[in-house]
Amino acid sequence: MINSGREWDWMDNLEIHDMVGYWIDKLGLTGWTITTEAIDKKSVTYADDVPDSDKYFVGIQIDKESMQARIYHDRPLTDEYVVHELLHVKFPLEQEDWINKVTTIALNNKQR
Numbered sequence: 112m113i114n115s116g117r118e119w120d121w122m123d124n125l126e127i128h129d130m131v132g133y134w135i136d137k138l139g140l141t142g143w144t145i146t147t148e149a150i151d152k153k154s155v156t157y158a159d160d161v162p163d164s165d166k167y168f169v170g171i172q173i174d175k176e177s178m179q180a181r182i183y184h185d186r187p188l189t190d191e192y193v194v195h196e197l198l199h200v201k202f203p204l205e206q207e208d209w210i211n212k213v214t215t216i217a218l219n220n221k222q223r
């Protein structure tokens with residue numbers, strides 16, 4: 112769900128829905144309901160030593176029981192963000208390094 116009045120409203124719900132649907136299918140997350148929610152930049156708190164360019168947030172809340180997850184984002188979602196967060200759903204025990212590596216592999220496979 113995208114709220115109105117943001118600078119990146121060009122990205123409509125259908126576009127996000129298609130992108131998320133594509134990766135749900137690719138990553139074999141059949142049965143999962145993945146929703147997205149745009150959040151306000153101001154609602155995220157950062158440490159003082161975080162540079163402005165790194166002050167963004169994309170994260171996912173996962174409910175394994177009901178097989179539902181919600182991606183929160185304060186910038187436009189890209190394939191990279193979606194794959195990264197969905198890999199956390201698929202492989203909940205893996206660490207960031209591994210997730211980042213597999214994200215790159217998945218994106219390369221898409222472009223082929």
Ligand SMILES: [Zn+2]
Binds near residue numbers: 195207210
């Ligand atoms: Zn991550």
